[in-house]
Amino acid sequence: MQILGRALLGRWALAYAVLIGLALMAAQGHAQDNRLSALAQMDPARSSITGDAKETRLRLGISQPVAWRAFLLDSPPRLVVDFREVDFGGHDPAKMLGRGGVSALRWGPFRPGWSRMVAELTGPMKIASAQLHTGESPDVDISLTPVSKDRFETAKGDPDSALWDLPQPTPVTPPILRQDGTRALRVVLDPGHGGIDPGAEADGTTEAVVVLTFARELKEALSRAGIDVVMTRNENTFVPLETRLTIARQAEADLFISLHADAVQSGHASGTTIYMLADKATDSASQKLAERHDRADILAGVDLDGHGDDVARILMDLARTETRPRTVRFTQVLAGAMKAGGISLYKNPVQGADFSVLKSADFPSVLIELGFLDATADRKKLLDDTWRKHMAQVITQAVQTWAQSDAAEARLLRK
Numbered sequence: 001m002q003i004l005g006r007a008l009l010g011r012w013a014l015a016y017a018v019l020i021g022l023a024l025m026a027a028q029g030h031a032q033d034n035r036l037s038a039l040a041q042m043d044p045a046r047s048s049i050t051g052d053a054k055e056t057r058l059r060l061g062i063s064q065p066v067a068w069r070a071f072l073l074d075s076p077p078r079l080v081v082d083f084r085e086v087d088f089g090g091h092d093p094a095k096m097l098g099r100g101g102v103s104a105l106r107w108g109p110f111r112p113g114w115s116r117m118v119a120e121l122t123g124p125m126k127i128a129s130a131q132l133h134t135g136e137s138p139d140v141d142i143s144l145t146p147v148s149k150d151r152f153e154t155a156k157g158d159p160d161s162a163l164w165d166l167p168q169p170t171p172v173t174p175p176i177l178r179q180d181g182t183r184a185l186r187v188v189l190d191p192g193h194g195g196i197d198p199g200a201e202a203d204g205t206t207e208a209v210v211v212l213t214f215a216r217e218l219k220e221a222l223s224r225a226g227i228d229v230v231m232t233r234n235e236n237t238f239v240p241l242e243t244r245l246t247i248a249r250q251a252e253a254d255l256f257i258s259l260h261a262d263a264v265q266s267g268h269a270s271g272t273t274i275y276m277l278a279d280k281a282t283d284s285a286s287q288k289l290a291e292r293h294d295r296a297d298i299l300a301g302v303d304l305d306g307h308g309d310d311v312a313r314i315l316m317d318l319a320r321t322e323t324r325p326r327t328v329r330f331t332q333v334l335a336g337a338m339k340a341g342g343i344s345l346y347k348n349p350v351q352g353a354d355f356s357v358l359k360s361a362d363f364p365s366v367l368i369e370l371g372f373l374d375a376t377a378d379r380k381k382l383l384d385d386t387w388r389k390h391m392a393q394v395i396t397q398a399v400q401t402w403a404q405s406d407a408a409e410a411r412l413l414r415k
């Protein structure tokens with residue numbers, strides 16, 4: 001039985017493909033069938049990549065039909081196929097290479113209940129057809145044809161995803177709303193340092209790179225939770241502190257989170273610390289930290305003076321009076337979520353310091369020192385995928401919790 005042969009283009013097509021997979025099962029009366037929860041086996045004897053310059057055909061034999069979806073990603077161009085419960089066994093994907101426009105192939109478990117196959121393409125292509133054949137010998141049959149770079153731009157699935165192995169499109173999550181309920185909550189993530197300002201360095205690792213990696217992962221986690229995310233930098237480039245704030249203001253941030261992993265040579269144990277703005281630093285280590293961050297800007301040739309007009313400062317202070325309790329509340333929720341999530345915290349996890357990047361009056365702002373790069377235990381965690389993923393989850397949870405109570409508070413105040 002041939003189910004479908006149509007081009008799958010873009011995000012909607014993904015959802016469509018998943019629906020097709022699911023609808024198929026329902027149509028066949030398999031919806032309650034126990035076999036559905038069993039793993040389908042990939043059959044190498046019925047799997048192949050064939051083709052020429054005009055068409056690449058990818059067939060993957062499976063022991064039973066499963067829900068699936070196919071989409072394209074860029075940089076490099078690649079085809080991603082997700083399967084519900086397919087076991088690829090120990091089969092070597094390289095054995096399928098040789099013909100058609102696929103230069104590399106990998107597959108394996110993706111997340112609980114899902115497996116993924118990623119085919120790197122020799123150039124931009126479109127999915128000309130994607131079908132699931134059922135019956136005696138079920139297989140997924142995908143035909144790809146070359147397109148111009150421009151056409152590919154419109155056909156690819158998820159342009160936000162820089163890394164192929166990040167968790168991928170989940171069904172649409174209802175957005176977490178901002179305080180006044182008018183739109184989705186928007187969080188601005190600010191990976192510290194970058195470019196000519198590498199931040200702390202220890203054992204070949206720089207703060208600028210570590211916090212960027214984490215920020216990208218956190219962005220994914222927040223986005224999946226229905227939260228809008230804007231980044232102050234997406235690459236390892238230098239962005240002045242003022243520009244970071246301008247980006248946040250222009251984005252109409254509801255919450256600003258600056259991410260750091262500094263080194264503090266003395267007087268500071270390991271663990272995560274949360275900072276918020278204070279005229280007086282909690283302790284001298286915090287004071288030094290704040291000064292060092294401003295100095296990086298000065299060294300890079302940015303003048304932090306000259307916006308210190310007194311009237312402006314008083315107005316700023318007034319505005320901060322409104323955002324401050326919201327910031328305090330977020331630091332409390334965040335520290336609580338971290339504690340509950342087993343994240344190792346600095347002994348006084350919430351600290352105050354005079355960080356320029358936290359000075360915006362318009363939205364609650366915090367700075368998270370994820371860990372200290374010069375503490376071996378912290379560095380290990382920062383470089384560990386699993387730890388970062390967990391930390392991203394904990395922060396996401398805290399943002400959700402805070403957003404709810406923040407909105408409830410606003411409703412009370414309006415009454």
Ligand SMILES: [Zn+2]
Nearest residue numbers: 192199260262
């Ligand atoms: Zn830093």
